[in-house]
Amino acid sequence: MRDAFAELSTPLVADACVRLDVPLRVAPPGIAAVVPGQRLAGRVLPARHYGSVDVFLEALGNAGPGDVLVVDNGGRVDEACVGDLMVLEAVAAGLAGLVIWGLHRDTPELVEIGLPVFSYGSYPPGPVRLAEAERSALVSARFGTHLVDASDIVFADGDGVLFVPVDRSDEVLATADRIRRTERDQADRIRAGQTLREQTGFADYLARRAEDPAYSFRRHLRRIGGAIEE
The missing domain is CATH 1.10.287 (Helix Hairpins)
Incomplete structure (x- = not known):
């Protein structure tokens, strides 16, 4: 999937969706790579965040090579939910990258690690809350107005992030x-x-x-x- 996307862009993928009547599911504006110029493509590995990294660790236990951890933190801008240790763990699990509906921290370390990470930006404090996890925490993730799961592919580059059903991705x-x-x-x-x-x-x-x-x-x-x- 990454090879097929290598010479393409999210605007081209979006145009193709319009031409093929594939539902256009684009992340909210403002989601960008921690390291400018990075891009990624891979199967969605969903995880909803509730204040603890345990949901991410559990999700990584089900990861396949080249998956992309799609983190649903509700678009919150009052806490960072992913830092350097989780990104290192994602590297160890063979992930292609992370896409966060929220914020990250440990920016210098993430730059050094080099794994593509997309988010709204950086914020020093981590979460201080701990909410009860939903049963669907590892089944699907919300991203803006869209609900995505393992039947989707995520594409991300300098223009943004969008999601395409796996069964329509080739066309x-x-x-x-x-x-x-x-x-x-x-x-x-x-x-x-x-x-x-x-x-x-x-x-x-x-x-x-x-x-x-x-x-x-x-x-x-x-x-x-x-x-x-x-």
């Missing part, structure tokens, strides 16, 4: 790659002197729209094989 990645190749060709042609307006027959689009106000640019792009809006 989503294949479509994202086709969009990438089309857009790279368009970019090369702009650099060579052919404007995007020329490539997309924009004058023709304006003429068609004048005759038919319902004729959208997205419809026009699909007719000519463009890909810049999806």
